[in-house]
Amino acid sequence: MSIQVTNLTKTYGSQRAVDGISFSLKKGEIVGFLGPNGAGKSTTMKILTGYLKPSSGQASVSEHDVVQSPMPARRAIGYLPEHNPLYLDMFVTEFLLFSGKLYGMSGKALQARVEDVITMCGLEAEKRKKIAQLSKGYRQRVGLAQSFLHDPSVLILDEPTTGLDPNQIQEIREVIRSAGQNKTVLFSTHIMQEVEALCDRVIIINKGKVVSDSTLNQLRATGESLESIFRNLTSL
Numbered sequence: 001m002s003i004q005v006t007n008l009t010k011t012y013g014s015q016r017a018v019d020g021i022s023f024s025l026k027k028g029e030i031v032g033f034l035g036p037n038g039a040g041k042s043t044t045m046k047i048l049t050g051y052l053k054p055s056s057g058q059a060s061v062s063e064h065d066v067v068q069s070p071m072p073a074r075r076a077i078g079y080l081p082e083h084n085p086l087y088l089d090m091f092v093t094e095f096l097l098f099s100g101k102l103y104g105m106s107g108k109a110l111q112a113r114v115e116d117v118i119t120m121c122g123l124e125a126e127k128r129k130k131i132a133q134l135s136k137g138y139r140q141r142v143g144l145a146q147s148f149l150h151d152p153s154v155l156i157l158d159e160p161t162t163g164l165d166p167n168q169i170q171e172i173r174e175v176i177r178s179a180g181q182n183k184t185v186l187f188s189t190h191i192m193q194e195v196e197a198l199c200d201r202v203i204i205i206n207k208g209k210v211v212s213d214s215t216l217n218q219l220r221a222t223g224e225s226l227e228s229i230f231r232n233l234t235s236l
């Protein structure tokens, strides 16, 4: 399995933000991670990417346990965090070269890879600008470019299109679709059309628990819209 989560729990004080969830993603699957605000999506993603320790349970990425073998697990992952932290004073190319060095890349191979991700993410015309000068959509592209840099086998994208205009949403979706070929992708979103456009499967969580894990085809076969399935499962 590319991602395996087993009985994962994370408590903050007395609150169980993630409450015994289990799910897995096979290689090459693109899975939408849905849930209302505060359901535990970001917390789960932060555990998978090694930014938070679970309170109990296991998580592994590309067969590497995220607690026991954090470095190989992290190397297998490209992560776009929810608030896309970027160094605003850096130029786009400079930032990507810097990020590549953090992944242990260097020299001509790094330069060539940075040019590749700039092309993949449609950043050619912006690559000489400072990140502070970029629109929100282009900053998001820089965050995505950074997450793809080391050619990870798994992408974990936390609300990659939040706050973007409809054109940029469409463009970012295309970037995810093309970069996600041959990769396993877990992404969170509140946009149902996004799920319909990108996913094979949808995992819905509510109050820290998985309340649905189904393929899009299985959900379509119910005859209900994804929106109404979501509302029914998460309004409790």
Ligand SMILES: Nc1ncnc2c1ncn2[C@@H]1O[C@H](COP(=O)(O)OP(=O)(O)OP(=O)(O)O)[C@@H](O)[C@H]1O
Pocket: 012, 017, 035, 036, 037, 038, 039, 040, 041, 042, 043, 044, 082
């Ligand atoms: N560092 C923290 N300390 C205390 N509570 C936290 C912390 N981080 C998250 N929480 C709480 O854990 C719960 C789950 O939060 P999380 O950010 O994982 O939800 P989410 O599903 O990603 O929500 P959203 O869709 O709003 O981004 C929330 O109630 C949140 O307030």
